[in-house]
Amino acid sequence: SQKIEQNSEALNIQEGKTATLTCNYTNYSPAYLQWYRQDPGRGPVFLLLIRENEKEKRKERLKVTFDTTLKQSLFHITASQPADSATYLCALAASSNTGKLIFGQGTTLQVKP
Amino acid sequence: DGGITQSPKYLFRKEGQNVTLSCEQNLNHDAMYWYRQDPGQGLRLIYYSQIVNDFQKGDIAEGYSVSREKKESFPLTVTSAQKNPTAFYLCASSIDPRGGFYEQFFGPGTRLTVL
Numbered sequence A: 001s002q003k004i005e006q007n008s009e010a011l012n013i014q015e016g017k018t019a020t021l022t023c024n025y026t027n028y029s030p031a032y033l034q035w036y037r038q039d040p041g042r043g044p045v046f047l048l049l050i051r052e053n054e055k056e057k058r059k060e061r062l063k064v065t066f067d068t069t070l071k072q073s074l075f076h077i078t079a080s081q082p083a084d085s086a087t088y089l090c091a092l093a094a095s096s097n098t099g100k101l102i103f104g105q106g107t108t109l110q111v112k113p
Numbered sequence B: 001d002g003g004i005t006q007s008p009k010y011l012f013r014k015e016g017q018n019v020t021l022s023c024e025q026n027l028n029h030d031a032m033y034w035y036r037q038d039p040g041q042g043l044r045l046i047y048y049s050q051i052v053n054d055f056q057k058g059d060i061a062e063g064y065s066v067s068r069e070k071k072e073s074f075p076l077t078v079t080s081a082q083k084n085p086t087a088f089y090l091c092a093s094s095i096d097p098r099g100g101f102y103e104q105f106f107g108p109g110t111r112l113t114v115l
Helices: none
Strands: A003-006 A009-012 A019-027 A032-038 A045-051 A056-059 A063-067 A070-079 A086-093 A101-103 A107-112 B004-007 B008-011 B019-025 B031-037 B042-053 B055-059 B064-066 B076-079 B088-093 B111-112
Touching: A003 A086, A003 A107, A019 A086, A019 A107, A032 A070, A045 A056, A045 A063, A045 A086, A045 B064, A070 A086, A101 B042, B004 B088, B008 B019, B019 B031, B019 B088, B019 B111, B076 B088
Parallel strands: A009 A107, B008 B111
Antiparallel strands: A003 A019, A019 A070, A032 A045, A032 A086, A056 A063, A063 A070, A086 A101, A086 A107, B004 B019, B019 B076, B031 B042, B031 B088, B042 B055, B064 B076, B088 B111
């Protein structure tokens, strides 16, 4: 069956360190993968999109990698700050012509000062 | 300001009642989506619409209904047939309905509680 999995355990790190979140999927061949940030009680906000032919994408302190052989994406936040504390969701395209996204359950990041 | 709005923010329903959640966007997006989120879980797709007057079932459509009479509006009705409707409901829109390389924009959500 198709699955997309993120680490359900919260990630606690110290301010200034690099946070690394993992997204694994099975039985999909997504053309692209997206990452969103969600604060409690609010809607998700888009962060980054990476295509299947891209190995890495960067935006300011954020970096995403996409390994289609391992079926895995890694999301990195460098020089983390307490304001980065939130839940991070990965999402991949369910098909090539509907715009449907399948979301992982999210990983909660807590950055301690 | 362009964006996507949902109302109400909080909604309480008695068992056996139908309720309608509003979703409006002024982004001129063709595609709109409804998701349900339960505590500690990701988003699950209820319905989506790629164009006006057309919509498709998502993964958990049972007990829900939608309409798409206008491009900017995509209301969701939670019917009495939905056995466990208490959840956080999110509406989203996207400029590209055919799965192109564009993100989804989300509204602030409606928290529905069944009493």
